[in-house]
Amino acid sequence: MEDQQQKQDQKLEQNKKEQPMSFLAKVIVTGLFGGIFWSLLAYFSYIFSFTEISPNLVLQPWAVGDWKDGTLGQFIGISIIGLLSIGVALIYYAFLKKFQSIWAGIFFGVALWAIVFYVLNPIFPDLKSVAELERNTIITTICFYVLYGVFIGYSISFEASEMNQQTEPAPSNN
Numbered sequence: 001m002e003d004q005q006q007k008q009d010q011k012l013e014q015n016k017k018e019q020p021m022s023f024l025a026k027v028i029v030t031g032l033f034g035g036i037f038w039s040l041l042a043y044f045s046y047i048f049s050f051t052e053i054s055p056n057l058v059l060q061p062w063a064v065g066d067w068k069d070g071t072l073g074q075f076i077g078i079s080i081i082g083l084l085s086i087g088v089a090l091i092y093y094a095f096l097k098k099f100q101s102i103w104a105g106i107f108f109g110v111a112l113w114a115i116v117f118y119v120l121n122p123i124f125p126d127l128k129s130v131a132e133l134e135r136n137t138i139i140t141t142i143c144f145y146v147l148y149g150v151f152i153g154y155s156i157s158f159e160a161s162e163m164n165q166q167t168e169p170a171p172s173n174n
Helices: 002-011 023-047 055-059 071-096 102-119 135-167
Strands: none
Touching: 023 055, 023 071, 023 135, 055 071, 071 102, 071 135, 102 135
16 A cells, blocks of 8 residues: 555656756757847847947848848847857867866857858958957957857856766775
8 A cells, every 4th residue: 555655656746856957958058048148238238339230130141121120130130149059059069068267268259259250251241341340349249259158168068077077986985
């Protein structure tokens, strides 16, 4: 009778243990959240004229119409940046997760900035060259990319370190 009661208790929702998220799922969530959060902050900096570049820049090569210049275009741009950021986080996961230094995130952010503003510049018709951008725009965007890189880098490196500590056997005191 008691054995049967224990089996019934284990089937109850409140008695089930929650399965932890896989490391890859955490990387995806980190990328999505990081992209949305930092591009939303960048949008606020655009509103307050700290930068002349807004999140809807990502829509410029593909979307047609004036809607992309309004608030809807900004929030769709933020959402797309969030999705693209998943790929960026997966790249960090694949190549840099073992680095525990803040410098890895800083260099990653600066490298992303250089890729967007130098390499990908030709595909964005509304993006001026770096030489033509205002100083405030350059400084603000570099800062956002560095902060984004540190956020992605530290989050993924921390999770990788935690996973390694859980899988390593405990040292014995012999």
